[in-house]
Amino acid sequence: MRWRLGCDGIAGSVLGIQPHLRKTFETPPKKKLAPIDKAAMVEQLLDCGIHRGGVLMKTTTAVNSLALILCFSLLCAVPLFGRENTDVIIMKNGDHLTGQIKGLGSGVLYFGLPYVIQTLSVDWSQVAHLKSTQLFLVKTQDGLVYRGVLNSTETPAGHPLEIQVTETPENKVVLDSSHIVEVALTSEKFFQRFTGGLNFGTIYSKGNQSVQYNISGLAAYPRERWGAQAGISSNLSTASGTTTSTHNQLTLGAMHLLPWNNYFYSGFDGFLQSSEQGIAHQNYVGAGIGRYLKNTNRATITLLGGAAWQNTVYNATIIPIATQNAAVGVISTNVKLFKFNKTNLDLNGVLLPALSQPGRVYFSTTASYYIKITGSLSWNLSFYGNWDTRPPGNLPGSDYGTTSGLSFTFGSSLRTAPTTLQ
Numbered sequence: 001m002r003w004r005l006g007c008d009g010i011a012g013s014v015l016g017i018q019p020h021l022r023k024t025f026e027t028p029p030k031k032k033l034a035p036i037d038k039a040a041m042v043e044q045l046l047d048c049g050i051h052r053g054g055v056l057m058k059t060t061t062a063v064n065s066l067a068l069i070l071c072f073s074l075l076c077a078v079p080l081f082g083r084e085n086t087d088v089i090i091m092k093n094g095d096h097l098t099g100q101i102k103g104l105g106s107g108v109l110y111f112g113l114p115y116v117i118q119t120l121s122v123d124w125s126q127v128a129h130l131k132s133t134q135l136f137l138v139k140t141q142d143g144l145v146y147r148g149v150l151n152s153t154e155t156p157a158g159h160p161l162e163i164q165v166t167e168t169p170e171n172k173v174v175l176d177s178s179h180i181v182e183v184a185l186t187s188e189k190f191f192q193r194f195t196g197g198l199n200f201g202t203i204y205s206k207g208n209q210s211v212q213y214n215i216s217g218l219a220a221y222p223r224e225r226w227g228a229q230a231g232i233s234s235n236l237s238t239a240s241g242t243t244t245s246t247h248n249q250l251t252l253g254a255m256h257l258l259p260w261n262n263y264f265y266s267g268f269d270g271f272l273q274s275s276e277q278g279i280a281h282q283n284y285v286g287a288g289i290g291r292y293l294k295n296t297n298r299a300t301i302t303l304l305g306g307a308a309w310q311n312t313v314y315n316a317t318i319i320p321i322a323t324q325n326a327a328v329g330v331i332s333t334n335v336k337l338f339k340f341n342k343t344n345l346d347l348n349g350v351l352l353p354a355l356s357q358p359g360r361v362y363f364s365t366t367a368s369y370y371i372k373i374t375g376s377l378s379w380n381l382s383f384y385g386n387w388d389t390r391p392p393g394n395l396p397g398s399d400y401g402t403t404s405g406l407s408f409t410f411g412s413s414l415r416t417a418p419t420t421l422q
Contacts, residue, residue, distance in 0.1 A: 090129040104183035106338030107297035143262040201405020210239035214403035226256040262292040276399040284310035360390040
């Protein structure tokens with residue numbers, strides 16, 4: 001099921017969850033208003049903001065949907081509070097820098113200086129020494145994750161840099177720097193642990209009054225042994241005299257590392273709405289076991305297998321089709337390729353063979369290519385697609401398209417890019 005809320009809807013949601021806003025207010029004449037009825041508020045949101053059927057949304061609804069997604073992403077973008085500029089790195093050529101270690105990803109160490117506006121991108125292989133009292137999550141090639149402060153140890157000339165991760169004086173581990181895949185800031189405070197990103201692009205033509213927009217976002221919550229994320233994407237295309245086309249997805253997922261290196265188990269829930277395929281809302285929920293096939297500073301490849309239950313409701317205004325339920329297998333793969341401080345390529349594919357309807361297969365994919373502009377800002381070119389080998393009635397069996405726009409990442413991990421499971 002794809003939900004689309006207006007901007008007023010999210011404001012109402014915020015009012016509904018903030019305790020100090022649930023108190024009785026006074027008007028200028030000091031007449032007390034009745035306390036906010038949360039149930040009535042939710043009902044009002046459902047009536048005026050949530051899109052459940054196949055009725056094509058109007059431009060105003062699209063704008064409100066866009067505003068919601070932006071608000072969703074920005075609300076999650078809670079940066080770490082001010083830190084002291086006491087982190088130290090020394091390069092192999094002797095350069096000595098004092099500032100803030102922001103994170104490590106794709107072979108790039110991100111470092112901030114108090115007198116430089118932009119974050120520096122430093123080649124990880126050229127770092128000879130580092131030290132920080134800030135708390136970090138350190139991920140290695142074998143899938144293990146450690147938490148603690150960082151300090152490099154003395155190593156003989158010609159040997160790789162070794163990093164000591166210290167959580168407590170009694171709990172220390174020394175890691176080869178070439179085996180470290182990612183370093184991300186973390187915190188003891190809940191909201192300061194979030195990371196994620198936002199993609200946005202739009203096209204407008206006065207000649208035929210055409211409007212196109214695409215937006216996608218990801219909010220992730222990483223921990224030492226587990227993580228959770230919520231991803232959303234929305235595409236709209238409309239022009240004067242034509243039918244509005246919409247494609248919307250929401251994905252929720254959580255994973256936990258298993259005792260064996262590079263193995264994990266995951267649970268996921270996905271929602272899809274596609275006007276092209278006549279899908280009012282499609283929901284699947286499932287679980288599986290996955291493995292990191294490759295996990296380095298240059299590439300990450302994962303494979304997951306499992307099972308799910310899928311429910312699909314078609315747009316009754318197009319053709320009357322009964323709700324369809326199917327037990328499906330799940331084969332999912334994700335490939336991320338990185339090039340130092342320049343480009344990223346993210347490929348994702350999900351194959352869902354219908355176990356209860358032999359011969360029917362669902363497939364979806366996303367592919368995104370990112371070119372870094374500066375700091376956390378990139379330009380992206382993306383492709384999305386959904387296929388059904390046996391659609392009911394005379395409905396189309398596919399929906400796909402390309403988008404382009406700007407990408408912005410926030411939080412502790414600067415290599416995070418918006419992505420979805422389906």
